[in-house]
Amino acid sequence: MRYAMAVDTKKCVGCGDCVVACQTENNVPIGYCRDWIVENVNGSYPNVEIELRSERCNHCDNSPCVRCCPTGASHIVEGGIVMVTHNECIGCGACIQSCPYDARYSHPEGYVDKCTFCNHRLEKGQSTACVEVCPTTCLYFGDLDDPNSDVARALKNRSWKVLAPEAGTKPQLFFLT
Amino acid sequence: MKEELFVSGRNIPNIDPFLNIWHWEIPVYLFLGGLSAGIMFFAGLFMVMGKEKEMATTVKWSMFLVPVALVLGLFALFLDLKHQLYFWRLYTTIRIESPMSWGAWTLMFITPLSFIWVATYMKEAIPGWNWKFKLIDDLEALAIKYRVHMAWAMMGLAIVLGVYTGILLSAFNARPLWNTSILGPLFLVSGMSTGLAAIIWMSKSHEERTILTKIDIALIGVELFLIIHLFMGFLAASEVQIEAAQLFLGGEFTVTFWVFVVILGLIIPALLETLELFGFRIPVWIPSLLILIGGLIFRFVMVEAGQITRFLY
Numbered sequence: 001m002r003y004a005m006a007v008d009t010k011k012c013v014g015c016g017d018c019v020v021a022c023q024t025e026n027n028v029p030i031g032y033c034r035d036w037i038v039e040n041v042n043g044s045y046p047n048v049e050i051e052l053r054s055e056r057c058n059h060c061d062n063s064p065c066v067r068c069c070p071t072g073a074s075h076i077v078e079g080g081i082v083m084v085t086h087n088e089c090i091g092c093g094a095c096i097q098s099c100p101y102d103a104r105y106s107h108p109e110g111y112v113d114k115c116t117f118c119n120h121r122l123e124k125g126q127s128t129a130c131v132e133v134c135p136t137t138c139l140y141f142g143d144l145d146d147p148n149s150d151v152a153r154a155l156k157n158r159s160w161k162v163l164a165p166e167a168g169t170k171p172q173l174f175f176l177t
Numbered sequence: 178m179k180e181e182l183f184v185s186g187r188n189i190p191n192i193d194p195f196l197n198i199w200h201w202e203i204p205v206y207l208f209l210g211g212l213s214a215g216i217m218f219f220a221g222l223f224m225v226m227g228k229e230k231e232m233a234t235t236v237k238w239s240m241f242l243v244p245v246a247l248v249l250g251l252f253a254l255f256l257d258l259k260h261q262l263y264f265w266r267l268y269t270t271i272r273i274e275s276p277m278s279w280g281a282w283t284l285m286f287i288t289p290l291s292f293i294w295v296a297t298y299m300k301e302a303i304p305g306w307n308w309k310f311k312l313i314d315d316l317e318a319l320a321i322k323y324r325v326h327m328a329w330a331m332m333g334l335a336i337v338l339g340v341y342t343g344i345l346l347s348a349f350n351a352r353p354l355w356n357t358s359i360l361g362p363l364f365l366v367s368g369m370s371t372g373l374a375a376i377i378w379m380s381k382s383h384e385e386r387t388i389l390t391k392i393d394i395a396l397i398g399v400e401l402f403l404i405i406h407l408f409m410g411f412l413a414a415s416e417v418q419i420e421a422a423q424l425f426l427g428g429e430f431t432v433t434f435w436v437f438v439v440i441l442g443l444i445i446p447a448l449l450e451t452l453e454l455f456g457f458r459i460p461v462w463i464p465s466l467l468i469l470i471g472g473l474i475f476r477f478v479m480v481e482a483g484q485i486t487r488f489l490y
Contacts, residue, residue, distance in 0.1 A: 064349070067274040067275065068275050068277065069275055071267055089263065090258050090263045090267060091260035091261070092258055093199055094275070094277050094349075097198070097349045097352055100350070110262075111259070111260050163490040164489075166415065168350070
């Protein structure tokens with residue numbers, strides 16, 4: 001089993017519902033966020049191109065944050081999801097430095113926090129909070145090993161990219177282009 | 178024109194626009210760790226060579242700085258932790274792939290070792306020193322018997338500690354400025370040079386200072402060579418590393434690095450030390466102080482600048 005997410009950059013309108021849904025679902029403290037939206041503007045008028053991306057932790061296959069963690073608080077659970085055990089985290093910040101996507105932040109209570117692919121919801125058979133609320137249904141989530149999952153079908157039919165593949169992290173957050 | 182805009186979230190205090198979560202604690206710790214590693218390496222080296230009498234400051238007296246420096250450094254590290262009550266989690270596991278785990282365990286061994294080393298010289302340092310308990314006297318006699326073994330352990334651990342202060346940074350491939358394996362040897366040599374500077378400052382013996390000064394000049398030479406290599410490597414690498422190097426070649430850290438670290442912290446003290454070897458009378462504290470300050474600024478610059486660099490996508 002390999003959980004992954006695909007973001008359709010052609011359908012995303014940058015409304016930010018995924019951000020708010022995540023903050024509500026996961027009790028993210030005010031001023032912080034586990035997912036965020038980037039608006040990438042390329043060129044200038046009249047030859048201008050805009051790409052909107054809903055970004056979050058890439059749950060990398062070769063995750064630098066897990067490798068550099070001195071206590072093992074950062075670890076990978078079933079389905080390839082990168083998780084942080086709060087009471088094993090010492091807040092040293094090594095994982096924040098190691099992430100090419102800047103997906104982690106220091107929670108005001110001390111430990112490091114990040115997207116969990118809503119693991120607590122997956123265990124109940126639900127999808128992630130961001131996917132559930134997306135008004136343009138531009139987020140696809142599922143098991144890459146299952147050819148009939150939303151994400152596997154989206155990747156099969158479209159061209160896609162990942163962010164900073166040269167970092168060698170083998171990210172599992174795909175952007176449909 | 179390329180422009181990137183965060184539409185939502187990400188107005189995180191102290192984190193955006195750069196995720197610079199490491200402040201003064203880390204460079205201070207890297208400096209004190211390097212300094213301790215330098216002193217311990219040379220104390221161990223001259224002990225093993227049987228020069229305890231001729232190089233008394235190196236082997237005995239400068240070592241009194243090490244436990245203090247290590248404890249202050251560890252305290253700085255502790256201050257840096259955001260989840261401090263859980264710091265003991267470092268010692269419930271060994272993570273081979275994590276440099277920080279290596280460092281934590283090295284410090285676990287090297288800090289007590291430095292205390293034992295200093296304790297065996299307490300009676301020489303303070304005449305009439307009394308341990309009050311017979312058990313401690315017995316342990317002291319045992320430690321004195323195994324001094325040479327301790328010296329070997331100290332040399333090995335000092336190299337691990339010195340290299341680790343660099344590897345701690347270079348293991349992060351997400352920060353292009355740090356992501357170069359030359360940082361390990363560079364921080365080791367720089368730490369050894371600051372250690373020597375401290376010993377030279379303390380030493381009263383002209384012969385001892387001459388030997389140490391010669392070693393220090395050679396180390397500064399190696400350090401300059403490694404710095405040139407560092408930038409050659411960056412400029413021949415990918416876009417993100419070329420941009421990282423630009424911070425020092427015209428960017429915001431240019432003056433701090435080249436004037437305070439390279440010229441005032443390396444070249445001028447090396448020249449002063451060379452002049453001293455040729456018989457010019459130069460107060461010892463001037464080159465030593467310049468090297469120490471240069472070493473400290475070097476670590477501040479590297480930690481600060483590294484956190485600005487990142488992958489572009």
